[in-house]
Amino acid sequence: MKAIQERGQKTKQRIISVALNLFHKQGTNATSVDEILKQSDAGKSQFYYYFKNKDDLIHEVVQNFYQKLKEEKIPVNYDIYSWEDLEKLFQFFINFQKSIGCSRGCPIATIAYELTSDQELIRKDVHLIFEFICNAFERFFSGLAAKGQLKKGASPEEMAGLCFVVAQGGMLTSKVNKETIIFERSVKHLLAYLKLFKK
Template sequence: MTSTHTGTAPTPSTKKGRATRERIIAAAADLMYRHGVAGTSTPSVRDAAGVSSSQIYHYFGDKDDLTKAVIAYQTDLMLALHTQLLARVENLDALDEWRNFLVESTRQQSGMGGCPLGSLANELADDHPWARQALATSFDRWLTAIRTALATLVDNRTLHSDTDIDQLALALLAAIQGGLVLAQAHRNTTALEAGLDTALATVRSHATDTEAARPSTRQANSSLPRP
Protein backbone atom coordinates (compact mmCIF):
# COMPACT_ATOMS: atom_id res chain seq x y z
CA MET A 1 0.00 0.00 0.00
CA THR A 2 1.56 3.28 -1.10
CA SER A 3 1.52 6.58 0.83
CA THR A 4 0.41 9.32 -1.54
CA HIS A 5 -2.69 10.35 0.41
CA THR A 6 -5.50 11.00 -2.01
CA GLY A 7 -8.23 11.59 0.58
CA THR A 8 -10.41 9.32 2.65
CA ALA A 9 -13.06 7.31 0.81
CA PRO A 10 -16.72 7.96 1.66
CA THR A 11 -18.24 6.01 4.55
CA PRO A 12 -19.92 2.82 3.25
CA SER A 13 -23.68 3.06 2.88
CA THR A 14 -24.44 -0.44 4.16
CA LYS A 15 -24.24 -1.71 7.74
CA LYS A 16 -22.04 -4.61 6.64
CA GLY A 17 -19.71 -2.28 4.79
CA ARG A 18 -19.41 0.05 7.77
CA ALA A 19 -18.70 -2.89 10.07
CA THR A 20 -15.97 -4.17 7.75
CA ARG A 21 -14.38 -0.74 7.50
CA GLU A 22 -14.44 -0.31 11.28
CA ARG A 23 -12.88 -3.74 11.75
CA ILE A 24 -10.04 -2.78 9.42
CA ILE A 25 -9.48 0.51 11.25
CA ALA A 26 -9.53 -1.16 14.68
CA ALA A 27 -7.01 -3.78 13.56
CA ALA A 28 -4.76 -1.13 12.01
CA ALA A 29 -5.01 1.04 15.13
CA ASP A 30 -3.90 -1.83 17.35
CA LEU A 31 -0.99 -2.73 15.07
CA MET A 32 0.13 0.88 14.65
CA TYR A 33 -0.01 1.40 18.41
CA ARG A 34 2.16 -1.65 19.04
CA HIS A 35 4.49 -1.50 16.01
CA GLY A 36 4.23 2.03 14.66
CA VAL A 37 2.85 3.17 11.32
CA ALA A 38 6.02 2.26 9.45
CA GLY A 39 6.01 -1.19 11.03
CA THR A 40 2.41 -1.93 10.00
CA SER A 41 1.93 -3.53 6.59
CA THR A 42 -1.17 -4.19 4.52
CA PRO A 43 -0.82 -7.97 4.93
CA SER A 44 -0.61 -7.61 8.72
CA VAL A 45 -3.77 -5.47 8.77
CA ARG A 46 -5.48 -7.91 6.41
CA ASP A 47 -4.69 -10.87 8.65
CA ALA A 48 -5.57 -9.09 11.89
CA ALA A 49 -8.90 -7.84 10.53
CA GLY A 50 -9.79 -11.11 8.79
CA VAL A 51 -10.41 -9.41 5.45
CA SER A 52 -8.91 -9.56 1.98
CA SER A 53 -6.38 -7.08 0.60
CA SER A 54 -8.96 -6.02 -1.98
CA GLN A 55 -11.35 -5.03 0.79
CA ILE A 56 -8.70 -2.81 2.35
CA TYR A 57 -8.07 -1.15 -1.01
CA HIS A 58 -11.81 -0.79 -1.51
CA TYR A 59 -12.21 1.26 1.67
CA PHE A 60 -8.85 3.03 1.72
CA GLY A 61 -7.05 4.45 -1.30
CA ASP A 62 -3.61 4.26 0.31
CA LYS A 63 -1.86 3.79 3.62
CA ASP A 64 -2.25 7.48 4.47
CA ASP A 65 -6.02 7.13 4.09
CA LEU A 66 -5.98 4.26 6.56
CA THR A 67 -3.65 6.12 8.94
CA LYS A 68 -5.90 9.18 8.91
CA ALA A 69 -8.83 6.93 9.83
CA VAL A 70 -6.73 5.46 12.66
CA ILE A 71 -6.02 8.96 13.98
CA ALA A 72 -9.76 9.69 14.03
CA TYR A 73 -10.44 6.31 15.66
CA GLN A 74 -7.86 6.80 18.41
CA THR A 75 -9.05 10.36 18.99
CA ASP A 76 -12.64 9.24 19.43
CA LEU A 77 -11.58 6.51 21.88
CA MET A 78 -9.45 8.86 23.97
CA LEU A 79 -11.97 11.68 23.94
CA ALA A 80 -14.93 9.43 24.75
CA LEU A 81 -13.16 8.32 27.90
CA HIS A 82 -11.64 11.61 29.03
CA THR A 83 -14.67 13.71 28.14
CA GLN A 84 -16.82 11.37 30.24
CA LEU A 85 -14.50 11.70 33.23
CA LEU A 86 -13.99 15.44 32.86
CA ALA A 87 -17.72 16.03 32.48
CA ARG A 88 -18.10 14.83 36.10
CA VAL A 89 -15.75 17.52 37.41
CA GLU A 90 -17.67 19.75 39.79
CA ASN A 91 -14.96 20.20 42.44
CA LEU A 92 -11.22 19.78 42.87
CA ASP A 93 -11.58 16.26 44.23
CA ALA A 94 -13.07 15.21 40.89
CA LEU A 95 -9.97 16.56 39.15
CA ASP A 96 -7.90 14.41 41.49
CA GLU A 97 -9.99 11.38 40.51
CA TRP A 98 -9.25 12.08 36.84
CA ARG A 99 -5.56 12.37 37.74
CA ASN A 100 -5.73 9.09 39.62
CA PHE A 101 -7.30 7.37 36.63
CA LEU A 102 -4.47 8.54 34.38
CA VAL A 103 -1.80 7.43 36.82
CA GLU A 104 -3.36 4.08 37.68
CA SER A 105 -4.09 3.09 34.08
CA THR A 106 -0.48 3.93 33.17
CA ARG A 107 0.83 2.03 36.20
CA GLN A 108 -1.18 -1.07 35.28
CA GLN A 109 0.57 -1.10 31.89
CA SER A 110 3.99 -0.35 33.46
CA GLY A 111 4.19 2.73 31.26
CA MET A 112 4.21 0.66 28.09
CA GLY A 113 2.65 2.02 24.91
CA GLY A 114 2.45 5.68 25.85
CA CYS A 115 -0.33 7.82 24.45
CA PRO A 116 -1.72 6.56 21.11
CA LEU A 117 -2.02 10.11 19.81
CA GLY A 118 1.38 11.13 21.14
CA SER A 119 3.00 8.11 19.51
CA LEU A 120 1.39 8.94 16.17
CA ALA A 121 2.48 12.57 16.45
CA ASN A 122 6.05 11.56 17.24
CA GLU A 123 6.20 9.33 14.18
CA LEU A 124 4.23 11.36 11.64
CA ALA A 125 4.15 15.08 12.45
CA ASP A 126 7.49 16.10 10.93
CA ASP A 127 7.10 14.46 7.52
CA HIS A 128 3.33 14.33 6.98
CA PRO A 129 1.60 17.75 7.16
CA TRP A 130 -1.88 16.23 6.84
CA ALA A 131 -1.17 13.99 9.84
CA ARG A 132 0.25 16.86 11.87
CA GLN A 133 -2.88 18.91 11.21
CA ALA A 134 -5.18 16.01 12.08
CA LEU A 135 -3.30 15.30 15.30
CA ALA A 136 -3.21 18.98 16.25
CA THR A 137 -6.98 19.00 15.93
CA SER A 138 -7.17 15.87 18.09
CA PHE A 139 -5.10 17.46 20.83
CA ASP A 140 -7.18 20.63 20.59
CA ARG A 141 -10.30 18.55 21.24
CA TRP A 142 -8.65 17.03 24.31
CA LEU A 143 -7.56 20.48 25.44
CA THR A 144 -11.12 21.75 25.06
CA ALA A 145 -12.43 18.94 27.29
CA ILE A 146 -9.95 19.89 30.02
CA ARG A 147 -10.71 23.59 29.62
CA THR A 148 -14.44 22.92 29.86
CA ALA A 149 -13.93 21.11 33.18
CA LEU A 150 -11.93 24.05 34.52
CA ALA A 151 -14.58 26.46 33.26
CA THR A 152 -17.15 24.54 35.30
CA LEU A 153 -15.02 25.12 38.39
CA VAL A 154 -14.92 28.84 37.65
CA ASP A 155 -18.66 28.97 37.04
CA ASN A 156 -19.48 27.23 40.34
CA ARG A 157 -16.99 29.45 42.19
CA THR A 158 -14.59 26.65 43.05
CA LEU A 159 -11.93 28.68 41.24
CA HIS A 160 -11.62 32.45 41.15
CA SER A 161 -13.22 34.19 38.19
CA ASP A 162 -9.88 35.56 36.94
CA THR A 163 -8.28 32.10 36.67
CA ASP A 164 -6.48 31.62 33.35
CA ILE A 165 -8.13 28.33 32.45
CA ASP A 166 -6.58 28.30 28.96
CA GLN A 167 -3.07 28.29 30.42
CA LEU A 168 -3.95 25.73 33.09
CA ALA A 169 -5.60 23.38 30.59
CA LEU A 170 -2.53 23.55 28.36
CA ALA A 171 -0.26 22.84 31.33
CA LEU A 172 -2.31 19.79 32.29
CA LEU A 173 -2.26 18.37 28.77
CA ALA A 174 1.48 19.01 28.51
CA ALA A 175 1.98 17.25 31.85
CA ILE A 176 0.05 14.24 30.56
CA GLN A 177 1.96 13.97 27.29
CA GLY A 178 5.39 14.54 28.78
CA GLY A 179 4.62 12.24 31.69
CA LEU A 180 3.49 9.43 29.40
CA VAL A 181 6.65 9.67 27.30
CA LEU A 182 8.83 9.43 30.41
CA ALA A 183 6.65 6.63 31.80
CA GLN A 184 7.27 4.72 28.59
CA ALA A 185 11.03 5.20 28.93
CA HIS A 186 11.34 4.54 32.67
CA ARG A 187 8.49 2.02 33.03
CA ASN A 188 7.05 3.88 36.01
CA THR A 189 4.64 6.73 36.69
CA THR A 190 6.97 9.00 38.69
CA ALA A 191 7.24 11.71 36.05
CA LEU A 192 3.55 11.55 35.16
CA GLU A 193 2.61 12.01 38.82
CA ALA A 194 5.09 14.85 39.28
CA GLY A 195 3.83 16.70 36.21
CA LEU A 196 0.15 16.27 37.00
CA ASP A 197 0.53 17.06 40.69
CA THR A 198 2.49 20.22 39.97
CA ALA A 199 -0.09 21.37 37.43
CA LEU A 200 -2.96 20.53 39.77
CA ALA A 201 -1.25 22.36 42.63
CA THR A 202 -1.29 25.43 40.39
CA VAL A 203 -4.99 24.88 39.77
CA ARG A 204 -5.58 24.68 43.53
CA SER A 205 -3.68 27.93 44.02
CA HIS A 206 -6.59 29.63 42.23
CA ALA A 207 -9.22 28.07 44.49
CA THR A 208 -11.61 30.23 46.45
CA ASP A 209 -11.13 30.33 50.23
CA THR A 210 -13.65 27.54 50.86
CA GLU A 211 -12.10 25.15 48.37
CA ALA A 212 -8.52 26.00 49.30
CA ALA A 213 -9.18 24.73 52.83
CA ARG A 214 -10.13 21.27 51.60
CA PRO A 215 -7.39 18.60 51.49
CA SER A 216 -6.30 17.16 48.16
CA THR A 217 -7.04 13.51 47.42
CA ARG A 218 -4.16 11.69 45.78
CA GLN A 219 -4.67 7.99 46.47
CA ALA A 220 -5.09 6.22 43.13
CA ASN A 221 -8.19 4.06 42.84
CA SER A 222 -7.52 0.72 41.16
CA SER A 223 -11.22 0.27 40.44
CA LEU A 224 -11.21 3.13 37.96
CA PRO A 225 -11.72 2.09 34.33
CA ARG A 226 -8.74 1.47 32.07
CA PRO A 227 -8.39 3.41 28.79
Protein backbone atom coordinates in the same frame (compact mmCIF):
# COMPACT_ATOMS: atom_id res chain seq x y z
CA MET B 1 -27.58 -5.71 -0.49
CA LYS B 2 -27.98 -4.35 3.04
CA ALA B 3 -26.35 -7.47 4.51
CA ILE B 4 -23.40 -7.09 2.13
CA GLN B 5 -22.98 -3.42 3.11
CA GLU B 6 -23.11 -4.31 6.81
CA ARG B 7 -20.45 -6.99 6.34
CA GLY B 8 -18.33 -4.50 4.44
CA GLN B 9 -18.61 -1.93 7.23
CA LYS B 10 -17.69 -4.56 9.80
CA THR B 11 -14.60 -5.42 7.77
CA LYS B 12 -13.64 -1.75 7.53
CA GLN B 13 -14.13 -1.23 11.27
CA ARG B 14 -12.12 -4.35 12.01
CA ILE B 15 -9.23 -3.05 9.91
CA ILE B 16 -9.42 0.33 11.69
CA SER B 17 -9.53 -1.31 15.13
CA VAL B 18 -6.57 -3.58 14.42
CA ALA B 19 -4.62 -0.69 12.90
CA LEU B 20 -5.18 1.50 15.97
CA ASN B 21 -3.96 -1.24 18.27
CA LEU B 22 -0.84 -1.86 16.18
CA PHE B 23 -0.11 1.86 15.76
CA HIS B 24 -0.48 2.28 19.53
CA LYS B 25 1.76 -0.70 20.23
CA GLN B 26 4.58 -0.12 17.75
CA GLY B 27 3.97 3.14 15.86
CA THR B 28 2.82 3.75 12.30
CA ASN B 29 6.22 3.39 10.63
CA ALA B 30 6.84 -0.09 12.05
CA THR B 31 3.35 -1.29 11.11
CA SER B 32 2.84 -2.56 7.57
CA VAL B 33 -0.44 -2.83 5.70
CA ASP B 34 0.22 -6.57 5.33
CA GLU B 35 0.48 -6.97 9.11
CA ILE B 36 -2.79 -5.08 9.61
CA LEU B 37 -4.56 -7.21 7.00
CA LYS B 38 -3.22 -10.44 8.50
CA GLN B 39 -4.47 -9.58 11.98
CA SER B 40 -7.82 -8.26 10.73
CA ASP B 41 -8.34 -11.27 8.44
CA ALA B 42 -8.90 -9.03 5.42
CA GLY B 43 -7.53 -9.01 1.89
CA LYS B 44 -5.71 -6.33 -0.08
CA SER B 45 -8.69 -5.84 -2.38
CA GLN B 46 -10.82 -5.05 0.67
CA PHE B 47 -8.19 -2.67 2.01
CA TYR B 48 -7.92 -0.69 -1.21
CA TYR B 49 -11.71 -0.61 -1.56
CA TYR B 50 -11.97 1.36 1.70
CA PHE B 51 -8.62 3.17 1.83
CA LYS B 52 -6.50 4.84 -0.85
CA ASN B 53 -3.25 4.07 0.94
CA LYS B 54 -1.72 3.73 4.40
CA ASP B 55 -1.99 7.47 5.10
CA ASP B 56 -5.69 7.32 4.30
CA LEU B 57 -6.03 4.49 6.82
CA ILE B 58 -4.20 6.53 9.48
CA HIS B 59 -6.56 9.43 8.75
CA GLU B 60 -9.58 7.13 9.18
CA VAL B 61 -8.14 5.65 12.39
CA VAL B 62 -7.69 9.07 13.99
CA GLN B 63 -11.09 10.29 12.76
CA ASN B 64 -12.73 7.16 14.15
CA PHE B 65 -11.06 7.74 17.51
CA TYR B 66 -12.22 11.37 17.48
CA GLN B 67 -15.81 10.33 16.76
CA LYS B 68 -15.78 7.82 19.60
CA LEU B 69 -14.29 10.46 21.89
CA LYS B 70 -17.15 12.85 21.10
CA GLU B 71 -19.71 10.08 21.59
CA GLU B 72 -18.09 9.13 24.93
CA LYS B 73 -17.28 5.62 23.68
CA ILE B 74 -13.67 5.87 24.86
CA PRO B 75 -13.10 4.58 28.44
CA VAL B 76 -11.86 7.97 29.63
CA ASN B 77 -14.17 10.38 31.45
CA TYR B 78 -13.44 13.94 30.37
CA ASP B 79 -16.49 15.34 32.19
CA ILE B 80 -14.70 17.37 34.84
CA TYR B 81 -16.94 19.17 37.34
CA SER B 82 -14.79 19.24 40.47
CA TRP B 83 -11.21 19.10 41.66
CA GLU B 84 -11.89 15.50 42.64
CA ASP B 85 -12.91 14.71 39.04
CA LEU B 86 -9.67 16.28 37.82
CA GLU B 87 -7.62 14.16 40.21
CA LYS B 88 -9.55 11.04 39.16
CA LEU B 89 -8.77 11.72 35.50
CA PHE B 90 -5.05 11.91 36.16
CA GLN B 91 -5.26 8.82 38.36
CA PHE B 92 -6.96 7.03 35.49
CA PHE B 93 -3.99 7.80 33.23
CA ILE B 94 -1.54 6.63 35.90
CA ASN B 95 -3.51 3.43 36.58
CA PHE B 96 -3.71 2.75 32.85
CA GLN B 97 0.06 2.96 32.58
CA LYS B 98 0.46 0.57 35.49
CA SER B 99 -2.08 -1.87 34.03
CA ILE B 100 -0.09 -2.26 30.80
CA GLY B 101 3.32 -2.29 32.44
CA CYS B 102 4.07 1.19 31.08
CA SER B 103 4.44 -0.36 27.63
CA ARG B 104 2.51 2.30 25.69
CA GLY B 105 1.83 6.02 25.69
CA CYS B 106 -1.21 7.89 24.41
CA PRO B 107 -2.46 6.14 21.23
CA ILE B 108 -2.95 9.37 19.29
CA ALA B 109 0.29 10.93 20.51
CA THR B 110 2.10 7.78 19.35
CA ILE B 111 0.77 8.46 15.86
CA ALA B 112 1.61 12.16 16.17
CA TYR B 113 5.27 11.49 17.06
CA GLU B 114 5.89 10.01 13.62
CA LEU B 115 4.08 12.61 11.52
CA THR B 116 6.04 14.15 8.67
CA SER B 117 5.59 17.60 7.13
CA ASP B 118 3.58 16.21 4.22
CA GLN B 119 0.96 14.55 6.46
CA GLU B 120 -0.96 17.76 7.06
CA LEU B 121 -4.41 16.15 7.01
CA ILE B 122 -3.45 13.68 9.74
CA ARG B 123 -1.85 16.48 11.75
CA LYS B 124 -5.17 18.35 11.63
CA ASP B 125 -6.97 15.17 12.71
CA VAL B 126 -4.66 14.81 15.71
CA HIS B 127 -5.07 18.50 16.53
CA LEU B 128 -8.84 18.04 16.76
CA ILE B 129 -8.39 15.38 19.43
CA PHE B 130 -5.81 17.35 21.39
CA GLU B 131 -8.08 20.39 21.18
CA PHE B 132 -11.04 18.34 22.43
CA ILE B 133 -9.06 17.24 25.49
CA CYS B 134 -7.70 20.73 26.20
CA ASN B 135 -11.23 22.12 25.94
CA ALA B 136 -12.44 19.61 28.53
CA PHE B 137 -9.84 20.89 30.99
CA GLU B 138 -10.57 24.50 30.08
CA ARG B 139 -14.34 24.10 30.60
CA PHE B 140 -13.67 23.03 34.18
CA PHE B 141 -11.43 26.00 34.96
CA SER B 142 -13.73 28.43 33.11
CA GLY B 143 -16.61 27.12 35.19
CA LEU B 144 -14.67 27.82 38.37
CA ALA B 145 -13.84 31.33 37.14
CA ALA B 146 -17.50 32.00 36.27
CA LYS B 147 -18.49 31.03 39.82
CA GLY B 148 -15.82 33.32 41.27
CA GLN B 149 -13.79 30.39 42.55
CA LEU B 150 -10.51 31.36 40.86
CA LYS B 151 -8.25 34.23 41.80
CA LYS B 152 -8.06 37.26 39.56
CA GLY B 153 -5.55 36.81 36.76
CA ALA B 154 -5.90 33.02 36.61
CA SER B 155 -6.10 31.87 32.99
CA PRO B 156 -8.34 28.82 32.36
CA GLU B 157 -6.70 28.38 28.96
CA GLU B 158 -3.17 28.32 30.39
CA MET B 159 -4.20 26.03 33.26
CA ALA B 160 -5.81 23.64 30.76
CA GLY B 161 -2.71 23.63 28.58
CA LEU B 162 -0.56 22.76 31.57
CA CYS B 163 -2.84 19.83 32.45
CA PHE B 164 -2.66 18.54 28.89
CA VAL B 165 1.13 18.74 28.72
CA VAL B 166 1.58 16.98 32.07
CA ALA B 167 -0.80 14.20 30.99
CA GLN B 168 0.95 13.65 27.66
CA GLY B 169 4.45 14.05 29.06
CA GLY B 170 3.63 11.78 31.97
CA MET B 171 2.44 8.96 29.74
CA LEU B 172 5.49 9.26 27.49
CA THR B 173 7.92 9.39 30.42
CA SER B 174 6.23 6.38 32.02
CA LYS B 175 6.65 4.41 28.79
CA VAL B 176 10.35 5.31 28.52
CA ASN B 177 11.15 4.73 32.21
CA LYS B 178 8.88 1.69 32.58
CA GLU B 179 7.46 3.13 35.80
CA THR B 180 5.07 5.92 36.85
CA ILE B 181 6.97 7.61 39.68
CA ILE B 182 7.83 10.78 37.72
CA PHE B 183 4.27 10.94 36.33
CA GLU B 184 2.77 10.61 39.82
CA ARG B 185 5.08 13.26 41.29
CA SER B 186 4.38 15.62 38.39
CA VAL B 187 0.63 15.26 38.87
CA LYS B 188 1.01 15.88 42.60
CA HIS B 189 2.95 19.11 41.98
CA LEU B 190 0.62 20.14 39.15
CA LEU B 191 -2.48 19.86 41.34
CA ALA B 192 -0.78 21.70 44.20
CA TYR B 193 0.18 24.51 41.81
CA LEU B 194 -3.25 24.76 40.22
CA LYS B 195 -4.94 24.90 43.61
CA LEU B 196 -2.92 28.02 44.42
CA PHE B 197 -5.39 29.78 42.11
CA LYS B 198 -8.38 28.69 44.18
CA LYS B 199 -10.24 31.55 45.79
